[in-house]
Amino acid sequence: MVGNYLNKRNCYSFFFFLLFYSILVSTNFNIHFPNDGVKYIFDSEKLISRYDLFYNKKVLFDLVFPFNQPIPREQFLNSNIPSIQVGIVGIIFFLRVILGDLWFIGYVVLISTINAVLFNELFKLKKIFKISNTFFLLFLVLFYSNFEFIKTSKSFYNEGIYIPFLYIFIIRIIDRLNEDNFTLNFNFWLLLFFFLGIFFRVQHLTVIASIILLYFFLKYKKIKLKHYFFAISLCFFLIFIYLYKIEEEHTLLNDMSIFFSFSNINKIIDSSNFKFKYQFYLIVPILLAIFAYQLNFYLKEKNKIAIFFILYLSLNVIFLFALVINDERYYLTVYGILSLLLVDFFDKKIVYLKIKKLIKILLFLLPLFVLAQSINIYKYYKKTKTFLTIEMINQNLIQKYYLHEKEILLCEIDRICAWSYYINNLDTNQVYKFNTTNIEKLKKNEYLFLGSEDLIINLDYKIMSQNKNIVFAKLYIRS
16 A cells, blocks of 8 residues: 555655645745635644643734623634634644644645645546546646645645545545446545545535435436436526525626636636626636536446536535635636546547647647746736735835834734734734724824725825835824
């Protein structure tokens, strides 16, 4: 068993991912920040401070006044909404207990190991679906270049652990479904994932439901796909009625991007531009037709796999539509399967089109295209509020903190400010979200402010530094 995991492909891929994720994670400490990962790290800080009485880093992010109580209570990063998605907090906590301040190295090793195993598993798909080398390479590029997948991995998100495990699990399911005698037989880690995955993503319910429904489909032959399609159609209809009732039916249009997000096209082209916004959705009917054709093909050739794909994909789409939220992290659970369907479709059809040489040339040029787009994305990022805020913090607060160490900082993007203070061992007690509530709570006459000038245009302030629309200013509050 150990020999299987220590083969050359696994070892080489591990060191590749180790280098790749080391570079990505390091960006959190200079040009970027972990966004939601800041909350998870601070939550682990809270666990550590309770676990170790001598832990000397205290993180206080906000104050709340409980009802009818005059004494304020500490609250972490405004995390007043309980969630069971705390898997990554537990992992960071244990890494910190074992490795201390070097916990992030353990995190990089962990996600590199999981992705190396996943990389090895992906080759099973090549064999099962008989994908040619050229198109399998295209599949790997689509899979590992997904922007959201990269972002969640480097930012300490639940998805950084969950998504690789999810696809290892799915590939094991596909591998067993490809056998004549299907049995659900998993090793310890996959069983652990099946039962504990919900603590990383509530969306894991779709995995559990898919396996249960698959069991009934294969166990009881009287249950047909037409019965399932009727039930699914009824669910879509009820969801649409519900969204129309709460005037959120436009979210259906936004969530349609689940069908092309695997291609990164919405990152390469600025979809916020009205000129391109609805052109994206012209792609959806074409892609849906390809996916439907390929699933129908599998129903004839690989019936059990096709049934699993139909169950899993439809349940994820229902979950997404019912959630009334447009977050691309929710698309990660299906992007690998959609990439597979698309690549396999063209691999089988390209034989008749006789353009394999053209495909190989395009694949040869792909690295240049990726490099060009990476440069474009970085140039675009340097103009964003996130980058400008980080730059302002480094220039005006981190380097000159001694001038302002006793002053309260009100920050538009509070997670950036808190993270910058935290990694530089500064007092995070001084950082607050810029809003009227915090100003009223703190009852100070003067504050530091960092954010968009538009937010303070009606207040009395003095700009000390400015970077485009982002200002570092002194606020004066008159009582």
